Amino acid sequence: MNMAVRAMNTCSIVRSASSPPLAAFRCRLHQFRALQFRRHPNLGFQFSIFRPHRHNLMLGHGRSYSVQSLVDSVMEELDALRKRKRVRATSKIGLTSSGELLEDKLEKRALQKGFLLEFKKDSERVLLAVAQKPDGKKNWMVSDQNGVTTSIKPQQITFIVPGVKNFNHMDISDFIQKAQNNLDPSLLEFAWVELLEKNQSVTVEELAEMIFGSVEPLESYCAHLLLSKDEIYFAVLETKGYISVYGPRPAMQVEELLRRKLAKEVAEKEFREFVQLLKSAKSMPSHAKPPKSSWEVKEKIRHRIKSLEAYAIDMCENDDQKKTAGMIMKAMGLTKTSTSALNLLIDVGYFAVHVNLDLLKFNIRTDHSDEVMSAAESLLLESTDPDEVDRIDLTDLKVYAIDVDEADELDDALSATRLQDGRIKVWIHVADAASLVQPGSIIDREAMKRGTSVFLPTATYPMFPEKLAMDGMSLKQGKLCKAVTVSVVLHSDGSAATQVGLVEPGVWPGPVQGVYKEGLA
Template sequence: MSNLKAGALVLYKIRPAKVTEVADKITIELEGGKSKRVRDKDVVLLHPGPLDDLKSLQPMSGEVEENWELLEGAETDIKELSELVYGDYTPAMAWATWVLVSDGIYFEGEPEAIQPRSAEAVASEIETRNKKAAEEVAWDSFMARVRQGEILDEDRKILGEVEALALLKRDNSRILQALKLQENPVSAHRLLVKTGYWTLNENPYPRRMGVDESIPDYPVSDLMEEDRLDLTHLRAFAIDDEDNQDPDDAISIDGDRLWVHVADVAALVKPDSEMDIDARSRGANLYLPDRIVPMLPPRITDLLGLGLQQRSPSLSIAFQLSEQGEVGDVEIHPSWLKVERISYGEAEHRLDEAPFNSLLEKCQRYRSRRKAAGSATIQLPEVKIKAQNDQVEITPLEKLQSREMVTDLMLMAGEGIANYCLQRDIPIPFATQAPPDDAQQPADLAAMYAYRRQFKPTQVKTEAEPHSGLGLPAYSRVTSPLRRYSDLLTHQQLRAHLKGEDLLDLATISQRIAESEMGSMANRKTERVSNNHWRLIFLRDRPEWQGEGVIVAQEGERATVLIPSIAYEAKLRIRGEFSLNDSVKLKPREIDIPDLSCYFRLV
């Protein structure tokens, strides 16, 4: 049976308790007046009592350091230590003494066997606690600045954890936890902008998607001497947007013979060279509103871009177009050209003069054949977004015949090369697309929007299959080797074929397609979300902006609206009598750039 008596002060776990009754079990009173029955071994006697009230156990000051030094090397108990430090041994002093021991700076042990800690241990403990206290003060000050959005330069290192979360490099943040914010990239983005760690317009998506933003910088050799067909007598036109920086295709016509000339990139980028391996991992150029990240060193474009030198080296593709719009009699030649660069707008004004009128007529014939084969003409709004010095410009792309003409000529070249390689068993990448479930020829914007959603994604394969969206039985992308790796891969195979060298086999081509498509897909996703990011900045910076939208889908009061002037798809709730293809006037009511969302209202 316990020798404890009612009124004794005991330690229960780490809390003080007052014994109120001793029987088969001990009844104790805890702080707050709660009673509990415990066993004898569950409590430790600190003072026999009598203890009147637990509220009398208050912090005390005493001669701690002096008696710690006095007891060096000795052992004591709670009664003696209480008398030394506080001058007496009362319940309140006994509790203060135990608090001193359990604090662990100067003493350690149990109530019946207390030892002073060594001078080295005390000094180390004090240093550790002072450091921790200083860190807590610094943390509290830092968090106060974060809440105010006014950080110091030294705070940026600490906020690096929030940036890592915003960029999907980690999934938690002590700072966001302390602020009771959700630990996700959107919350992290908001906080980084609020504190000024990121600028108001920061685009995190290239880093978040993990794309390579570096500019390739590999040594580029001069073009080697080799036999090239001299085509400098032909008028060759590189037609592109006015600000295009990497012209890699041009067109000519020689009687009934069409020519598509393509930058001869494979002449300088050899398979498995450092440039080739790096370009393969990137997959394609990365086109962002504020910059372009090329997949090849800029010097490659300077040397090989069509029209950038007095004479341009090219891989020229010649072919005939039958009256039925069939591509045939394909020839391929390394060549020299003199190229005239013009814009789509300039070409548009020259479509009624030679040679553009002849080119246009052949393209219309080719387009009719593709349309009869099920190709779809989907003309959804397109824009060009440019961001310079945080100023955003959005320019709608005009629906120009010249643009469609160039597209058709590039498709002719792609179809011609696909058939050329199939006839000669040359392994290359083919672009394929399965047909939609319900083939259509949509005529209005809503129908085009709905039909596009039926489209299967284009796939790049080693096996030639139809491309339903283009209405072609076989097609290979071949006209953009400066900016797309699969085109470069085809050029490398064609060059090896023309020179009688060993070709890459199907398995190798398939592996390289898979590697490059990973980079290409990451680039496309990065471009898509980056364009939306800058669209929202464009709208945010124009609080008075209003625009016209076209209803392209509707379910009850919920509608999908395309805004042609910014090529943006908005969701909103509409009331009243509206039909598909109706025009409505819209105004943003809430723009959330970190969330990449914008909510509109009718005006």
């Protein structure tokens, strides 16, 4: 009864050779509602017991069955199966048994002309072919599914389809199509449950009998495809010639493999979505492309775009970055070169058209995060002066700054006054950035990372956010400016008459800007 319930729950039933295949017993679970669950004592699975809900099951040939009649039918099938000579219900082949028990299942199958076989064409392709004639002592000439005749070695053969003689190679494509239409991985899961419960191993033909009710060539080949492609439920116990014996994996191992498979499928889905993002951004006009910051919001997207960036500037830190970048370029139909990666990043708007690669290689930051920019705006609006009571009024001094005409950030200036004894006192003023930035603040931490502003012929990348550097920290002409000032008294010959004076916080009118022409220091 327990087996019948499980068969109903999985919509798969073990059939005898005289019965229709499992496909005839497909059922729709929405036609039932669960009454109770029964837990298997060894495997920990729960199987539902159903009762009819409005409709009866319709199982092929227009016959109508109630749930009770379905259970009776299943029990009859199982009873008939036990009586078959092919299946010895009272004997069990142990997975941990001696090689002698497995030897009973491993009958070497000699290759003959007209046999249908499967062989490895190369590391990626497996083909079906018909054996034509021997080629030397060990090799065989075969005609494959593409109509190509070639010589293969014995070790290339992965399977000989049982029960086939004098197969016409012109019929291979039709045979493959029928096999593909007949594959159902859920049947393999059902067989695994049954064999694990009985602690039995299985050959391809035994599995075909179990899930298709037939050991005909097509069904046997379908069983082979299910087992050879399976990475979850079964493992090869032993192989002899072209025949293998498979055993069901332990339940805990299957659970772990299913978890890994799910994780792999999720990762593959996320990768496809990332590639689609690249293609979408690439097709957008320049003004509509997503900003660079949008690629760095989600960690997995950030990891992939950073891997592509590292590949573009030849700065990959590990093999994972190289592998990730290579997969992306392959998916985009590009060659695996740094130039291809660079052009792709430009095409999606991640890099500017005239990006400076040296800035990237030396990890020089060219922009500030939204968080830093917001903090800078707040400083300009709400900052207080911690040295206000100690500042010295130097507004009586004339202050001069010398810089290029297009300079918009002045951070130092000079003043000079003649003393009564003829000596000259020189004042050196430096913009007081510390009056705005508190130690340990986000602005301070960002400046520590950068270390300096970077001045290039084509652009300037300030250590502080641009608005803060040019407004709050720059010596603006015609405005009162906060500065840190030192002074020194000079003799008429230019030698120092005194030591440099103490640092003094001061406030004074902005400098008169003197302009020097290019080429003059």
